[in-house]
Amino acid sequence: MTVARAHLNVYHLLHVILLMLIMQHANSADNDTLLELKQSLKNGDKLITWNPLTTPCNGNKPNWEGVLCANNTVWGIRLEGKGLGGFIDTKILMNLPSLLTISFQNNSLEGEFPSFKKLHRLRSIFLTSNKFSKEIPTDAFDGMRRLKKLYLANNYFEGQIPSSLTGLPRLRDLMLENNRFEGVIPVFMKDNLTIINFANNNLYGPIPKRLQSFPKSQFSGNGELCGPPFAECKTKIPTATIVMVALVVVAALAAITTAFIILQKFGPSSKETIEVPPYRNVVSSNHDQMEQGVGSAATTVNTKKVDSSLKLTFLKDDAERFDLAELLKASAVVLGGGVFGSCYKTTISRQKILVVKRCSQMNNVTQDEFCKHMMKLGKLNHQNVVPLIAFYYRKEEKLLVAHYVENISLAVHLHGSRSQVKRSLDWPTRLKIVKGVARGLLHLYHELPSLIAPHGHLKSSNVLLNREFESLLTDYGLIPITNQEHARDVMIAFKSPEYKNHGRITKKTDVWSLGVLILEIMTGKFPANTFSQSKGGDVELTNFVDSMFKEEMTVDMFDKEIGEFNKHNEGEMLKLLTIGLSCCEPNVEKRWDIKEVVDRIEDVKEKNENDIKNED
Numbered sequence: 001m002t003v004a005r006a007h008l009n010v011y012h013l014l015h016v017i018l019l020m021l022i023m024q025h026a027n028s029a030d031n032d033t034l035l036e037l038k039q040s041l042k043n044g045d046k047l048i049t050w051n052p053l054t055t056p057c058n059g060n061k062p063n064w065e066g067v068l069c070a071n072n073t074v075w076g077i078r079l080e081g082k083g084l085g086g087f088i089d090t091k092i093l094m095n096l097p098s099l100l101t102i103s104f105q106n107n108s109l110e111g112e113f114p115s116f117k118k119l120h121r122l123r124s125i126f127l128t129s130n131k132f133s134k135e136i137p138t139d140a141f142d143g144m145r146r147l148k149k150l151y152l153a154n155n156y157f158e159g160q161i162p163s164s165l166t167g168l169p170r171l172r173d174l175m176l177e178n179n180r181f182e183g184v185i186p187v188f189m190k191d192n193l194t195i196i197n198f199a200n201n202n203l204y205g206p207i208p209k210r211l212q213s214f215p216k217s218q219f220s221g222n223g224e225l226c227g228p229p230f231a232e233c234k235t236k237i238p239t240a241t242i243v244m245v246a247l248v249v250v251a252a253l254a255a256i257t258t259a260f261i262i263l264q265k266f267g268p269s270s271k272e273t274i275e276v277p278p279y280r281n282v283v284s285s286n287h288d289q290m291e292q293g294v295g296s297a298a299t300t301v302n303t304k305k306v307d308s309s310l311k312l313t314f315l316k317d318d319a320e321r322f323d324l325a326e327l328l329k330a331s332a333v334v335l336g337g338g339v340f341g342s343c344y345k346t347t348i349s350r351q352k353i354l355v356v357k358r359c360s361q362m363n364n365v366t367q368d369e370f371c372k373h374m375m376k377l378g379k380l381n382h383q384n385v386v387p388l389i390a391f392y393y394r395k396e397e398k399l400l401v402a403h404y405v406e407n408i409s410l411a412v413h414l415h416g417s418r419s420q421v422k423r424s425l426d427w428p429t430r431l432k433i434v435k436g437v438a439r440g441l442l443h444l445y446h447e448l449p450s451l452i453a454p455h456g457h458l459k460s461s462n463v464l465l466n467r468e469f470e471s472l473l474t475d476y477g478l479i480p481i482t483n484q485e486h487a488r489d490v491m492i493a494f495k496s497p498e499y500k501n502h503g504r505i506t507k508k509t510d511v512w513s514l515g516v517l518i519l520e521i522m523t524g525k526f527p528a529n530t531f532s533q534s535k536g537g538d539v540e541l542t543n544f545v546d547s548m549f550k551e552e553m554t555v556d557m558f559d560k561e562i563g564e565f566n567k568h569n570e571g572e573m574l575k576l577l578t579i580g581l582s583c584c585e586p587n588v589e590k591r592w593d594i595k596e597v598v599d600r601i602e603d604v605k606e607k608n609e610n611d612i613k614n615e616d
Contacts, residue, residue, distance in 0.1 A: 515583025
């Protein structure tokens, strides 16, 4: 027994020593991470007194000011009123695996909203009274299912309230007062909210029913909010303009979205009824909503009276005329929310099905500049380019109207689920698609010679396919009228190596985008950041291309969904893949121009020429 007890005591001693080593290692890792965070903040070294010779935690008690501890690990950071500046580097915070809460209230932190969704375990975020600005990305809170408290008051945030907030199951506190948020207050899916404040922003429209029981003070300072606790909403809008707002609520992981369309009518006796069935995005919430043709969400709108003075400007002489009143009376289907704004399928009649794109990132361009540019785009006429029919101008937002293309986007066919597409794309079909894209792009170069990047945003979700699988380019030529800061953040042209390395785009930038698209079509690999709206996407997109350069050029690179291939077409498939890589040449001087690229693509055949002759 004595020997057994001795062994047992030794075992316990070793166990204790092991636990101490583990805790010391954890403390050491937390120590290094917090010191790195301190150095990353302006005035951090002066105003944060942390002794690097000690550990942040001593059991449940902190050794360092502003640190919250449990079991020798850091579970919270509370650095309030320290006069700290700069921005919060979430990559550093990711090295604190037990972090549940952060508070940097009453400092001078600035820049864009930090990418906290990388820290999906966070339960509380307190950033009140700082200098944060710009628009918070729509998907900023995707996956943060544990988040309970979000305090962003007294900053300079702009744009709409992120729709990804609306599906968070545990969100209780939401403080957004004293910012520059605009648009409508979104509809929250849960009844968990117990503390809210939307005061002193630029919000308008009806207050959602689930929020109407909160005090009026929580909504004050917003000029055009209506409904309880304020007066009932009136149908007449002082600006005598149309408001078309789509809220697409994404629940990440489950990939289920509920979309609400709020259409406000004009005229003193306007009435409306809105039906909102579920909307499902069956690809992924990270795929930019696949701007064309993902899911269905029918909304029926009946309007008795609409201000007929709100006229559309038509770009085609032979286009059948209609007005905004007809658009408002028609049923609408949310197609998605792209980087320019929401997109709707509108059915005016059986013969007249249109797509209306609501653009909210073009408010820096004057009416004269916008109209002149739209007239240029309206002159385009090519079988591989979706023609613009009409547009509507308002300073805050614009509407672009085009014909609806039935067979949805190339992105859905390449990356969507089997339930979305009827058949996979075989080699002849993919070659046909690439040739159509190349021809349409060449037409843009010829007809828009003044534009450095005539398309500027070429990616698989901006290639639509008709019933015959002919390619049609969309979202082209928008760089000159898009707010430049937004364009730099989200448009594919600004993710090219020349912009990354030299801060400029060139006449060959669209060729690079075409090369990326060819690689995507032939390999079936998804270059994730072609749909990213966040900064830094250029790095990952060029990494996608770099990975292709490193792989050996064999048939193993091809998408398995491309179908059976043999010696009759293998050589031509490799030829097209080589063209794609050549388009992605990082050195602009060595990269082919658009004419040479199109000529080489036209030379690619469905089968090897020699084998065709032998068959004859």
